[in-house]
Amino acid sequence: MKVELFDFELPESQIAQVPLEDRTASRLMVLNKDTGDIEHTTFGHVKNFLQKGDCLVLNDTRVLPARLFGIKQDTGAKVEVLLLKQIEGDCWETLVKPAKRLKVGTTLQFGDGLLTATCIGTSEHGGRTLEFHYEGIFYEVLDSLGEMPLPPYIKEQLDDRERYQTVFAKERGSAAAPTAGLHFTEKLLDEIRGMGVHVAFITLHVGLGTFRPVSVDDINEHEMHAEYYQMTEGTARLLNEVREKGGRIITVGTTSTRTLETIARDHDGRFQEASGWTDIFIYPGHEWKAIDGMITNFHLPKSTLIMLISALAGRENVLNAYNTAVQQGYRFFSFGDAMLII
Structure with missing residues (x-):
């Protein structure tokens, strides 16, 4: 299947640059995954499309202030580092710009020496393994500098x-x-719970895959980067009960979706306490095992994310919805509007 099949025209002016003051004020497009029918509303009304006994599944990962600006200790040249994944202890997989001249053994300095790092390994796509050195607690240092x-x-x-x-x-x-998940407030979640809708949490730490474009012509040749996930025994038990009682499982975001599909795939369609690394790549033809619907933002053309939602709602339905969103002036990407697929 060709990557070009997931392309669409998007004016740059519709890429949201700042979040709305009210998280729930974003627009919401509701897409019927079977018929392709579209309804327009605002996110605060998402509860109108949920039913007692349903379960919303959200990703409770917390973003690190993971972008660091520093210098090479020997030359004073400026560098930018993006932390991607903690490997072990104080060793991290990172992206570095510029990467070409950052060789193993090079020392970097951040915040006048409050934090330093030594390059101890390299990988493709500008990847570098850095070992950090500091006094105190790493995350507190990162909060102050990142x-x-x-x-x-x-x-x-x-x-x-x-x-x-x-x-x-x-x-x-x-x-x-x-x-x-950025569209939710505690008030909205409390209202949803008050309707008899369950709210459950999983964890998937978003990593390098978010920053890697699809660089091949045939999507079957694309390799996803592995990301760490975790599901508790309580969440697994709740999801199994919801499924047994006929409720719908509606994931919030592609990260929650990939986590549930990974676990259900590995355990014959059931959920159980699990953790590990997933590189699952979902695109049209995927046999769904875990979810009935999904809340998601509007994604980049030709991205693995638009391929995932096309697997759920059909490529033609999704592209028609995206073209409609462009025509209707929807805001795209991270701080943009939302879509509910049911």
């Missing part, structure tokens, strides 16, 4: 870094936000 790793298509400065966190973010470790 910046939020906003996607490259966002050019505006983010004044409040909490706006790139969900209100339920808890488990530190992500290099990017699970952006579909």
Whole structure:
């Protein structure tokens, strides 16, 4: 299947640069995955499409202030480092710019020496393994020096870094936000619970895959980068009960979707306590085992994310919905509007 089949025209002016003041004020497109029918509303009304006994599944990962700006200790040359994954102890997989001249053994300095790092390994796509050195607690040092790793298509400065966190973010470790969850407030979640809808949480730390474009012509040749996930025994038990009682499982975001599909695939369609690394790549033809619907943002053309939702709702339905969103002036990507597929 060709990557070009998932392309669409998007004016740059419709790429949202800043979040709305009210998280629930974004627009919501409701797409019927069977018929392709479309309905327009606002996100605060998402509860109108949920039913008692359903279960929303959200990703509680917390984004690290993972972008660091520093210098090479020997030359003073400026460098930018993006933390992607903690390997072990103080060793991290990172992306470095510029990477070509950063050789093994090079020492980097951040914040006038408050934090230093030594390059101990290299990989493709500008990847470097860095070992960090500091006094105190690493995450406290990172909070004082790091910046939020906003996607490259966002050019505006983010004044409040909490706006790139969900209100339920808890488990530190992500290099990017699970952006579909940014639309929820605690008030809205309480209202949803009050309807008899279950709210469950999983963890998937978003990593390098978010930053890697599909660089092959045939999507079957694309390799996903592995990301760490975790599901508790309580969440697994709840999801199995919801399924047994005929409720719908509706994931919030592609990260939650990939986590549930990974676990259900590995356990004969059932959920159980699990953790590990997933590189699952979902595209049209995927045999769904875990979910009945999904809340998601509007994604990049030719991305693995638009391929995933096309697997759920059909490529033609999705592209028609995206073209409609462009015509209707919807806001796209991380700080943009949302879609509910049911």
